[in-house]
Amino acid sequence: MHPGNILVRVAQSKSSRKRLFKSRPHVIFLDVGMTAELSKSDRVNLLEFFKSVALRDGRTAAECTLRLSKQQNCPNPQAFIEEVTKSFDFWGTSEGDLVHPADCMRQLLEQVRRHKVNIDGNVCTVMVTTLVLEGWQRKLDPEYDVMHTLQTLLFRADWAESLSYTIEGLMAP
Known part of the structure; x- marks a missing residue:
């Protein structure tokens, strides 16, 4: 995807009267190219990953x-876990809090590469797409706090249940 494949549609007011509710813009993606289908276990694991x-x-x-x-070839999983834990511990400090969440994810993916951690292609597609979308969001509104939104949405039980139902419907074979 590239910016030329993204449209923003805003409803035009046909009358000069004030509306009770302002319309919200709609983001339209054209020619998304790559698609991925995640298994139920991958969806559950990915949701747990984003919560963590x-x-x-x-x-x-x-x-x-x-x-x-499904086939992990990481030669030293414990070393990978320790390095990631150390990074996250730093990101939880006041100094580390200044690091943008996307930069944290990029560092995590670099650790994945260094430790030869396998990530299935479909899952990797979702992760990379998430980073691309976050990058566009940052360009559109640098003040928007994506981590706050993530925390709010992931821990609302009604939203998580709704998301699970939606994902099941979208990803069903």
Whole structure:
């Protein structure tokens, strides 16, 4: 995807009267190219991964990452877990809090590469797409706090249940 494949549609007011509710813009994606289908276990694991990132729980994030492949070839999983935990511990400090969440994810993916952690292609597609979308969001509104939104949404039980139902419907074979 590239910016030329993204449209923003805003409803035009046909009358000069004030509306009770202002319309919200709609983002339209054209020619998304790559698609991915995740298994139920991958969806559950990915949701747990994002929750651990929102909580800055490095150990759980690393353990989830190691489960993102059906065949894991990481030569030293414990070293990977320890390095990721150390990074997340830093990100939880006041100094580390200044590091943008996307930069944290990029560092995590670099740790994945260095430790030869396997991530299945479909899961990797979702993760990379998430980073691309976050990058666009940052360009559109640099003040928007994506981590706050992630924390709010992931820990609302009604939203998580709704998300699970929606994902099941979208990803059903």
